[in-house]
Amino acid sequence: MQRRSFLASVLAASVLPQLSWADAGDPAYLAAAQTADGAFALHGLSLAGESLFALPLPARGHAATAHPTRPLAVAFARRPGTFALVIDCALGQETARLTPPAGRQFNGHGTFSADGARLYTSEVVAETSEGRLGIWDTASWQRIGECATHGVGPHDVKRLPLSEDLLVANGGIQTDPTDRTKLNIATMRPNLARLGPDGALISLAEAPEDLAQNSLRHLALLSDGRAAVATQWEGDPAEAPPLLALWEDGRLTFCPVPEAEMLVMQNYAGSIAYCPARAEIAITSPKGGAVQVFDAAGRFRATHRRADACGVAPAPAGFTVTDGNGAISTLGAAGLQPATRLDVKWDNHLIALDRA
């Protein structure tokens, strides 16, 4: 930990009473964005889409994760990531900066343990893209270990509900350590690995052979212990395979869409969310300018159009969707409706702060 951030945290602890998420204005969401002048920031957003705070990021962000109790968020750099910022959303300042150890790169996602004492970061061994989870102590922000993710190019990671187990989406793609060039498309083999908190492999779910080029990348947890995974197809673009799969006890079931909907998403799902109130799953495609909604059994329900839509998170009556044109839209029974707009470009993910 750096001296300055150590002092800041001591100061915060001694002068102020224990701060909670309410002191941060109770943001409902976190989202990274590029500002009009080309800089990058992390916004805390209300349910209605008002920006409650905006903190500068040193480079383009990707996703973030919120501490279960303290008003802390960790914002991750876009891969290959060299930083993760620990942000005190109540004080409006960076309290620590995590840097991956030599030879490791952050991959844009991470999650806390149930008690918030540990942070897990999705990482690769830079040279080989072999997956690692970095393990960090959230009192000292020191790295206390790492474990294998049992796959290549891990991306999203979520902690399973009522459990300390972690679900890792090993996207399967080996990339050049310097420039994101994909190196193994012909032989890629993505999987979803369920790991114990110590890194022990509990289950490994792979796609069938003909879907081996369907990179498993982003996760949404369902209320009943299942998970939904959004994919990005790296095979022949004319094939248009399913981009949503459901994970249950280590098995994957792909969820095809009707023929007329096949190419709507341009073989690319950028984000995924589950709305418990409507028992629906939404996947977004900025490339297709579309959001597709499915029921909790993975049956297709509807396509909604919005250019460059990517960020999606649950809302009380559906979903909130963000896009590269700065709009924050509601998606529910009345379809997709832009609600408000800021002069920013919202990046990949909208993170719901559904704290226990």
Next chain:
Amino acid sequence: MKRSALLLGPLLALTLAAPVARADVAETVEDHILPGLARFTATTATLAAIDSCEPEALQVAWGAAFDAWVGVGHLRLGPVEEEGRVLAIAFWPDPKGMGQKQTNALLAKADPAVLEPALMAEQSVAVRGLFGLERLLWPTETATGDYPCALTHAIADDLARMAAEIDAEWRASFADHLLNPGPSSRYLTLTEARQALLTTLITGLEFNKDARLGRPLGSFDKPHPERAEAATSGRSTRNLELSLVALRSLARSLHQPIPRTEAAFDRVLANVAKVDLSQVDDPTMWLKADILRQDITAVREAVMAEIAPALGAGVGFNAADGD
């Protein structure tokens, strides 16, 4: 001479010397999109109106309809995106040969119910549209009985219906979304409307490069001329050329002047005349066709350097570079 006239003089001269055409979203809708859709509606109606089973007459009318489609096929927004129409009009590429398999199955079954418009509209997108018709008009085996011709007429009617619906929906409402952005429009701002049109230009260029050229080119050691678009009817190179001409028209209607973009289009259109996509198993022809890919990349770069900044729009922050 008054001071204002002094200032105005050179400005006027400049304006007269280089007349700048008006160009933006409204011009694109009026001059490029709606006329193109009208042509597609008219040519498919002509095709559907043919009662005869003479292949020549049907082939000519089908060719005119395909020409018209290539003029608007890049406009993947609005009504054409609904109900899977874009696939039902032009199901290509089809690497698994679904179209041929399903056409064969339809012919083998020869179910008259399928010929009813309501049922035809529910058939797989793989058997419908321009490529469904191409398989029937250039059959691999000699057709027998009345059914193939009746199926041809039914698919032509279905195609004309979709064209008319797209045309009507554009004129009734979708054009208005582009022309009047705001809270009740699909597009919140003029920038978003411009972005939507710019995106069709860019993705249209990419489709020509990656699909119309990329599929038959395969690799230098393993070219696939048989995988070219509409290879059976010999339209592959024509489609590429017509599409580039249409995309140049779109670029011109989006912004003026665009000298760098014009030069890049001139180059690719001059080079496309030297190419025959059915001959790319000849190494010399393969290389000539490969040059077109570089030429199209140059057009894309020109558009992004010249038109995108002028419109204040890009192709989408998240769409451009996914993760």
